[in-house]
Amino acid sequence: MSVRFAVLGAGRIGQVHARAIHGDREASLVAVADAMAPAADALATEYGAQVRTIDAIASADDIDAVVICTPTDMHADLIEQFAHAGKAIFCEKPIDLDVARVRACLATVESTQATLMVAFQRRFDPDFMALKERIEAGVIGDVEMVVLTSRDPAPPPIDYIKRSGGIFRDMAIHDLDVARWLLGEPVATVQAAASVMVDPAIGDAGDFDTANVIMTTASGRQATINNSRRAGYGYDQRIEVFGSKGMVSALNTHESRTVVATRDGYTQPPLQDFFMSRYERAYANEIAAFVQCVKHGAIANPSGNDGLQALILADASLQSIKEQRVIHVDCD
Amino acid sequence: MSVRFAVLGAGRIGQVHARAIHGDREASLVAVADAMAPAADALATEYGAQVRTIDAIASADDIDAVVICTPTDMHADLIEQFAHAGKAIFCEKPIDLDVARVRACLATVESTQATLMVAFQRRFDPDFMALKERIEAGVIGDVEMVVLTSRDPAPPPIDYIKRSGGIFRDMAIHDLDVARWLLGEPVATVQAAASVMVDPAIGDAGDFDTANVIMTTASGRQATINNSRRAGYGYDQRIEVFGSKGMVSALNTHESRTVVATRDGYTQPPLQDFFMSRYERAYANEIAAFVQCVKHGAIANPSGNDGLQALILADASLQSIKEQRVIHVDCD
Amino acid sequence: MSVRFAVLGAGRIGQVHARAIHGDREASLVAVADAMAPAADALATEYGAQVRTIDAIASADDIDAVVICTPTDMHADLIEQFAHAGKAIFCEKPIDLDVARVRACLATVESTQATLMVAFQRRFDPDFMALKERIEAGVIGDVEMVVLTSRDPAPPPIDYIKRSGGIFRDMAIHDLDVARWLLGEPVATVQAAASVMVDPAIGDAGDFDTANVIMTTASGRQATINNSRRAGYGYDQRIEVFGSKGMVSALNTHESRTVVATRDGYTQPPLQDFFMSRYERAYANEIAAFVQCVKHGAIANPSGNDGLQALILADASLQSIKEQRVIHVDCD
């Protein structure tokens, strides 16, 4: 049996998930909703789905699961609506920019026993999965340090920045989740530094574009995150995990596996510069994992709580910068 | 308008092409034929296609193009049948193991003005395409040497070897085509060496498993091919093109982009070891190119003549070994 | 004219400098001093030098320069003695573990107008020099982040740890100097995290073996240091500098430039695991730079002040850990 999907929000990321659903043999795209009718129409037409309202989807018998790709400020309300409607829910990060709202939303999810997966697609990247597998196989011994380098090719529009919740809640949140996923222990402390190096307009919007974070666990494991909103050479996404016996690294993805050698040197192409191509397989794997979770009643992973924890760490990073000190957090 | 396909032969490579057709927005899989009913059923079911006989496909109004994936000895007959039937034809290599039979078949294709593309999928590999693009952009100046390393992860079954036409017609033929594609000039001479290092049974079957070829063009360009039927570390597929200003190389594809560093060293995973995963994107691109060719009446590339030329070079390689001398060929 | 040297302290690092002096065409080793007579004898014999007392060296007419490789607690006194004696001075880091003592010593150096170079050999590593040259050529635009990874192959003996001043003054001090060298602006803030992951005995000695540091400059540039006392795969020494136009990295040095490919993957040897072989050329370049400085009266670089600044940053790192907050420093 195929899992029957509706996609809520037909924008860029909604299109990514629609394609992944279409490509999955155990999933089918039944309906699309978007406040912008042309966007909804276009996406529905492309995959032979219907355009419906959100409420119609919530009450439909032929929908098993929804993918929430709307603006962030609708996420929590929609999660609650579809939890009550008995649909499985896959929600883009973040659940909300406010921790209290997230907690309330997750309480509803728990009371309704709804299935909720939060979209941290990096956990499904084949290279990152291979890295995690090596750690779990014991190849590097006990984890001691997680070193994450995560730099966007170019900053988003200032309007996006203003609504984004800032670099920690919008961008670093992926890295904070990856750090949690790899550390193997709850984060106990957070400290961060941030500055505006890329575009003064980002500073004018009250945000940063360049940041470093250090986290520690109770046993002394450490994780660092190095973020920039603009890397001239593409979308820089590296993981390095250092342990008692060695180190495992996930390398970047270049535009092609070619090298040109001339008097100017040996040159490989720059990195893939778009998150949708860089993480194309991750998005497909992520939907496939959600489909299995819906079909077999497994616990969603990453869960709503994973979304909450990453947000707590993002908030702690920002607090650390404001207060110029180490922040102790109570995470799991 | 979608190009409507039938796949003839539901074996391993037929499945590859069926998947590529399904994934192409401008193509649809309508019918499957195979002498083995269960194989035909399984493939047709997977993609919602019908099982039909070859003759029914030839006379069908709802079929625009066929993909020929049958045993080699049926290729030429089927090409002729479908050329007369007015279908566009995509045929797995080789057209035939016999040059005279290939020539006769191509004469029919020409007289019927049929569209025929021969399946040399490597020309559609994204890394190899990027390499070719660099050459055409003039980055390495004039081509002087093409160096191809092409080693299978493991030899095929002996029964396959016996029917294969030998290492040059079965395996090196891909490299011979790539060499032609990159040299930019017709091959004028061929010389080769071959031996049995991997499995004596291959020698007993009258074939070789280890070979080197040198080709030259009239102006002095040289191409070399290094083949083995068994590479312990995976499917080794490298191209290096050396020119007056520099060199461009296409690197191998590892199982993942990870590195483990321990006291034993820095280890990347072995190479992808299956041609279908290694060339997954090449197969998709190849079908997409054929679809465009069918839709827009473009000349198929690689053409039937490309299949012929590669076969002539394979035969010359074998002749060179038998006669222990350089063979002059009349190629284009 | 050759610069005539005495080496004070015939231990491991004294031997490194003696070899560098011997190999420099513009330098000669005249005398060696060491409280341990056999060590002094052995080193003097190897290079045809004489064994002398420190006082004899200070008053000798045939000595232009001294290399101070004694235990750290003698450094400042010896610098002062030889500054008054009119000799050029090359001193192993650190000048002293106490900032006030360093300041007093540097005041003497200034009042005597002595030449003093402090041994931060990494500035003379050919790869790091090439990296710096690219930055200065503008290739990466304005520096925004300096990312240093610096991990020893194995911790030193606990007795050494106890006398070392701790991980920041003993080990990170090299990285703190490299960060200053590459940031291009004075460090304004320091924050750090540290833990004991490698050996509890290091913790018992009041030290750490695993640390991360973040520094910022007034304009917002950031530098990070990632330290461990034990890397299973060798001596890990990497620099990455990220700027407005791109990034430049200095890679590690493996035991050899070979790769073995088998079913277990593609394996390069581990890293060189000894600082003397890893930095062999850096030590030679460093002495050569000092020789030029002595011959031509140039200002020594890195200077005594560079030694002081790195120590201030090491102290600030430690203070940050104790006080769990960002430390503002007044550096240049």
Place this chain on the structure above:
Amino acid sequence: MSVRFAVLGAGRIGQVHARAIHGDREASLVAVADAMAPAADALATEYGAQVRTIDAIASADDIDAVVICTPTDMHADLIEQFAHAGKAIFCEKPIDLDVARVRACLATVESTQATLMVAFQRRFDPDFMALKERIEAGVIGDVEMVVLTSRDPAPPPIDYIKRSGGIFRDMAIHDLDVARWLLGEPVATVQAAASVMVDPAIGDAGDFDTANVIMTTASGRQATINNSRRAGYGYDQRIEVFGSKGMVSALNTHESRTVVATRDGYTQPPLQDFFMSRYERAYANEIAAFVQCVKHGAIANPSGNDGLQALILADASLQSIKEQRVIHVDCD
């Protein structure tokens, strides 16, 4: 006891060997001879040696060994003179361009029981030695193919070309020796292709600048050599050995271990472009091996016979091109 050396010929390669002798703790440079007095003076002065005539060196009591770096046409005569004089002999390749003359010379060496080492310095390159060590450790199983890429950064002057004996005797001879060293079995057949792609003047001089060679052994092992007189990206020196269990490769040496990443891609510097810097350590190791051989009466390796065998293979390569066929050789 130090081995006391005279260097015959104070040109570029003579200077390389003089430096290696000076840097070896068990060797000393006593005398230099060169028909050009200023060259002899300069080299002798640099290392505190005397200028002497060749005959004076032959009859001197304070000379144990000579390094022959004169023009090629003097090599065989000098070997014979110093064999009779009872000196150990280290001779630059080739012994002579004529096989018969080499055989006669080696007969004299044998009858006088002289120690003769031929200068194939690549056998002493640390990376190539590490590669050989892996083969001997059985890591790649039985050797099946040796693939050598050897391209000079730029062609030598035409005058040099004219006296050189041609690309096979002058340039490929190093690769032919390396192939012999790694194949583990005598070469049985040789076939080659060559052309003029770099400079027509090389063709006018009767030589080639671009070549490929295939060799086979009786058991079917194969070795290939890919040569060009001009590689735009530096001095390209790669070895790949493929065996029943895997492959071992020696990588190139770049100007530095740095990478610059910008919108134009990831760029490493070009290769070291001078044989003296590329093989600096090989030259030092080579002299060190010769010194041990002289001190301990070990058999020189590579021997005079190794020089002869490589010359036979070079001649066979040329014959193969002229006769357009495979040449069978009787080598050991």
